[in-house]
Every structure is written in C-alpha cells, then in structure tokens.
Amino acid sequence: MRINKEQLVCQSVIGEITSPLGGINPYRVSPDGHADVYPGVGGISYNVRIGDPACGLFADHVEPGVSISNFTQFQGQPGPNRALNLFSCVGNTATVVSGDAKGKVGMVTGKHGGIEHVLIDFESDVLDQLVIGDKIQVKAFGCGLKLLDFPSIKVFNLDPNLLEVMNIKGKSKKRLEVPVTHIVPAKIMGSGIGSAHSHTGDYDIQLFDEPTVEEHGLHDLKLGDFIAITDADATYGRIYKTGGMVIGIIVHSDCVLAGHGPGVMTVMTSKDGHIVPKKDNRANLRYFSKLKS
Numbered sequence: 001m002r003i004n005k006e007q008l009v010c011q012s013v014i015g016e017i018t019s020p021l022g023g024i025n026p027y028r029v030s031p032d033g034h035a036d037v038y039p040g041v042g043g044i045s046y047n048v049r050i051g052d053p054a055c056g057l058f059a060d061h062v063e064p065g066v067s068i069s070n071f072t073q074f075q076g077q078p079g080p081n082r083a084l085n086l087f088s089c090v091g092n093t094a095t096v097v098s099g100d101a102k103g104k105v106g107m108v109t110g111k112h113g114g115i116e117h118v119l120i121d122f123e124s125d126v127l128d129q130l131v132i133g134d135k136i137q138v139k140a141f142g143c144g145l146k147l148l149d150f151p152s153i154k155v156f157n158l159d160p161n162l163l164e165v166m167n168i169k170g171k172s173k174k175r176l177e178v179p180v181t182h183i184v185p186a187k188i189m190g191s192g193i194g195s196a197h198s199h200t201g202d203y204d205i206q207l208f209d210e211p212t213v214e215e216h217g218l219h220d221l222k223l224g225d226f227i228a229i230t231d232a233d234a235t236y237g238r239i240y241k242t243g244g245m246v247i248g249i250i251v252h253s254d255c256v257l258a259g260h261g262p263g264v265m266t267v268m269t270s271k272d273g274h275i276v277p278k279k280d281n282r283a284n285l286r287y288f289s290k291l292k293s
Contacts (some may be wrong), residue, residue, distance in 0.1 A: 001098050001147040001168060005160045006103065010141040013084045014097070015118060017070030018042040019065040019135050030256040031208055032129040038256065041115045041216040042067045044130055050109050050121050050224035051286035054262040055207065055254045061263070063112055064223045064272050065121040068136050076118075076188065085116050085200040089142030090249060090267065090285065091159030091292060094120045097137045101129035108138060109224060109285055110159065110251030110265045113192055113201020119251060143199075151175050153234050153270045156198050165291040166226075166283075171276050178247050179280035186232040188212055190259040202251050202263035221262050224285030225250045228277035234269040247274040249285060 020042040027035040038060040042129045048054055048057070048064045067220070070080040070234040106122035111279055121134060145163065155163070169177045184205055192203025207213050221227070228250055233244035248264035268275060 001164075001170070002128055003031070003160055003163065004144070004146045004148060008141060008144055008160065010091040010139055011087060013070070013083050013087050013140045014137045015070045015081070015136060017044060017130060017136065018067050018117060019071050019132050025160060025286075026255050031258045032255075034114070034257065035258075041112065041118070041252075042116065043132060044182070045125055046124070046127055046235060048223070051284055052223050054223050054225070054250050054252075055111050055219060058227050059253045060255045060257065061112070061260070063117060063119050064252070065109060065119060065127070066106070066130065066136070067117040067119055069117055078092070081116055082200075084109055084118055087140035088118045088138050089140065089157050089159045090265070091162030092141055093139045094124075094136050096130065097135045099131055099134040101126050101131070101134065106136075107289055108159075109199055110249055111202065112252050112263060113203075116167050116200065147176070150174065150274065151272070152272055152274050153268060155268050156234075156266050161290050162288060166288055169279075170237060174274045175276050176274060177276045177278050178228070179226065179283040180228045180247065180277045181279070181281060181283045182216065182218060182227045183277055184216060184218065184227055184229045185212065185227055189229060189232065189238075192263070194237045196237045197267035198238060198269070199237050202248075202265040203238050204255065204259070205261040205262050207254060207261045208258075208260060221250055222284055223250050223253070226267070226283040226285070230266065233271040234266045235271050238266070241271055243273040244271045244274050244278070245269065247275060247277070
C-alpha cells in the first residue's frame with residue numbers, strides 16, 4: 001500500500017507524567033443513581049495495560065500505562081501541551097529522559113481528550129522505576145500521513161510504521177479492508193462527539209443500553225482494540241453520517257458517568273463508507289506493536 005512516508009516530518013515533543021486528580025466532591029453518580037469514588041485519569045497504572053479489558057473495572061476513565069502532559073506555559077497559553085497532543089501518534093517511540101528510568105523506551109498508545117493526555121505503554125519493570133514528574137520525549141511521526149491510492153480515506157494519529165503492519169488490504173480501487181475486533185453503531189457514541197477535529201482526543205462508547213451491548217458483543221472490548229463505528233464520519237469533526245465509517249482505537253477504560261464509556265481515538269475515516277471493516281480478534285495494538293517491533 002502506497003503512503004507518503006518520505007514526506008512526513010519526525011519531530012520531538014515532550015511531557016511529564018501527570019498525577020491523578022481528585023475533586024472536592026469525590027463521588028461520581030451513574031445514570032441509575034449509584035454514587036461511589038473511583039480511580040480515574042492520570043498517573044501510572046501498573047495493572048491496566050494495552051490488551052487488558054476496557055470494561056468491568058472499578059474505574060472511571062482510567063488510562064492504561066503512563067499518562068503525560070506538557071505543563072510548560074508559553075506566553076500564558078497551553079501551546080506545548082497542544083503540540084504534544086496534536087503531533088504524537090500511536091506507535092511513536094517514547095523515551096524517558098529524566099529519573100531512574102532514563103533511557104528506557106516505550107510506545108504511544110493513544111490520546112485522551114478533555115484532560116488532554118498522551119498515553120504511553122512501557123514494560124512492567126520500567127513502570128516500577130517511573131515516578132510522577134518524570135519527563136518523556138516522543139518522536140512524533142505521522143502527522144499528514146496519506147493513503148496515496150485511497151484519497152477519500154483520511155488517516156489520523158498513526159505512526160506510518162505501525163500502519164504498514166496492520167494487514168490493511170485494498171478491496172477495490174476505492175474501498176479498503178481494515179481489521180477490527182468490534183463493530184459499533186454510531187447511535188451509542190457519546191462524550192466527544194461534535195469536536196471540530198480528530199487530531200487530538202477521543203469520543204466515548206456508551207454501554208448503558210444492554211440490548212445494544214449484547215447485540216454487538218461489546219462486553220469484551222479491550223484497551224488497544226481497533227474498532228469500527230458505522231454511520232459516522234470524523235473527516236473534519238465527529239458527526240453522525242449515514243454510510244460513513246470511522247476506525248478507532250480504545251484508549252481508556254469504561255466509565256460510570258452518563259454519556260461516557262470506553263474512549264475511541266480516531267485513526268481513519270471515510271464519509272462515503274469506503275472503509276470495509278473485517279472482524280479479527282487479533283486487531284489490537286498489542287499484537288500490531290509486536291509485528292512493528
């Protein structure tokens with residue numbers, strides 16, 4: 001498959017491991033009125049990693065592995081963190097540049113909107129060496145990636161070296177077959193829909209309607225799964241569009257808040273439905289990253 005890899009710029013962006021956050025009111029209330037206190041975003045998640053279940057945890061928006069942001073304020077604006085989130089792509093190399101784990105290498109696994117975190121996975125022994133505040137530099141590579149033979153399909157947030165091992169195949173002159181673990185109807189997409197672009201952040205799969213969850217087999221979603229969203233488009237913002245197709249990656253855990261659920265970061269979209277999803281249980285970032293390595 002022809003891509004414009006030689007035209008893409010590889011550039012450094014950097015962030016620090018964030019701390020988890022707590023609110024003045026610690027309770028989160030579910031749509032059925034149940035209130036409790038849950039682990040959430042930020043920090044280092046030692047036992048929540050890419051390939052692990054996204055559902056069934058006592059958690060709300062938990063991010064796998066390591067969460068980073070750039071706390072630097074440039075002329076009073078959060079420009080450095082915007083750059084970190086805009087230009088980091090899934091599959092990018094991330095290197096620890098401070099602290100006891102200096103020199104250790106991991107991989108970008110996603111982006112989480114609202115909190116504006118970039119998520120990175122390391123081996124377990126490296127996670128044990130990391131501390132909140134450690135700096136991690138990313139070789140940002142993938143912004144502007146194009147499929148030269150499929151101009152109607154737009155690509156976001158993917159390292160070209162990862163794209164090349166994803167077993168994507170041309171079905172015709174216009175249509176592309178992409179492996180996914182699940183197919184999700186647009187009618188249950190929630191928080192994050194309506195965003196003006198898909199270069200950062202994610203939007204959530206609502207799992208509150210049991211018949212729909214059962215029909216589409218969504219109980220076993222995993223972090224890092226590549227999934228398809230039908231009747232959706234994310235070319236210039238996330239919208240409902242009959243016949244459209246979005247491919248995304250599950251980047252954070254399920255949630256208890258109304259309108260929320262496992263987060264999906266967009267990696268590919270076709271407003272005209274030129275993407276054909278093919279069910280494949282191996283279509284997870286953990287499997288593809290091993291092929292990339």
